[in-house]
Amino acid sequence: MNIAELKEEIIRYSKTIGIDKIGFTTASTFDGLRNRLMIQQELGFQSGFEEPDIEKRVNPALLMDQPMSIISIALAYPTKMKDRVVSKPGERRGIFCRASWGDDYHLVLKDRLSKLEAYLEELVPDVRFTSMVDTGALSDRAVAERAGIGWSGKNCSIFTPEFGSYVYLGETITNIPFEPDEPLESKCGTCTKCIDACPTGALVQGGQLNAQRCISFITQTKGFMPDEFREELGNRIYGCDTCQTVCPENKGKDFHFHEEMEPDSEIVKPLLKPILHMSNKEFKEKFGRLSGSWRGKKPIQRNSIIALAHFKDESAVEDLIMLMKKDPRPVIRGTAAWALGKIGGEEAEKALQALQASENDPEVQQEIEKGLKMFNPIM
């Protein structure tokens, strides 16, 4: 089998193992990306979740000896739930972004990549490879763009013509010199819908994100959330889909190819109040399979408190007072204090006044003051 036939065979095989799109590119350095990453770093626009060594991010030869190509894969994920939750009046729910529906996508894509690796080994005994999904050094988007999987949108996402931007990406560096595929043209044109819809102005301009302002990032931090973002969070408890859902190129895109990716609506759109009192074990049992649980229980609980404040859910006042009295974590006590101010009412005000006297943590004290100010804005 020559290399062109091998490529055709890999493409054919990929379809039989649940890979929705596959593309090939060279293993040469990503020179444009290097510059881009340096600018992002200088501006302080990175999230801190990326590989810090820029050279590793742009040079596949630092990740594998004598690489010749990169195989990029994309798997489409659903955007609509088959089993919608029926909420009773007054029951408030949070939402996980679509990229956190179903089983953790890292596991699903790694499964597909390891099948691909095994097949490559069968066909080419001296093949070498290194695979990665999200947590690897390479930019999955830059690889996918160069491999013709999709074009890069002003919201930063890679858009496949077939499935829109609702695809996960992963790749395998190999020592086989496959013929590269051609990149695709962007379809954004003069549209700016995603930039205009971003609630925090995180998309500074087309294709440039200040990750520090992106709600997706902010839902994944562990400390106190800055006030300006609390107002914009809504009921998002993990991630943000706004710049994808407003995009005309994503209209009607909803694919259900992978059983593992089907969401359980009770899990990805969960009731908020029960989250506040969950033990670590209960959290793991309910949310442990989602990619959105990777930062642990605290950010999800903090975001749930902010979501209850967003709904001004008076039925949560007692739960929030309990957290203020008993929770050992200052971020949770302080966020609960702020939420009590937002929700308002006599009981909330009295509890804040009483706890002001007994609270020792200076940051929580500040949040109590903020909460009390909401009852008397000229204080």
Ligand code: B12
């Ligand atoms: C750090 C990170 C984040 C950060 C920062 C995101 C960002 N836009 O940089 C935060 C936490 C905010 C985040 C959020 C999300 N993420 Co994220 N994230 C990553 C991660 C780990 C690294 C991304 C990175 O390096 N960014 C730095 C920027 C500068 O580079 P880049 O976007 O990778 O590459 C593009 C730019 O460099 C651009 N570029 C290069 N040069 C130049 C020059 C000019 C002038 C311009 C305009 C552009 C440009 O071209 C490249 C290709 O498009 C990747 C996984 C990985 N290892 O790559 C996942 C990844 C990008 N995330 C992903 C997803 C799904 C999301 C969310 C949709 C999740 C959600 N619903 O909340 C949001 C989307 C937010 C957004 N608008 O981008 C997917 C994207 C899939 C897709 N179809 O595009 C990835 C690829 C994970 C995966 N393996 O599937 N993420």
Ligand code: SF4
């Ligand atoms: S994910 Fe949300 S906050 Fe981040 S850029 Fe998109 S719309 Fe803005």
Ligand code: SF4
């Ligand atoms: S909303 Fe418009 S500008 Fe943004 S990615 Fe989609 S087509 Fe491009």
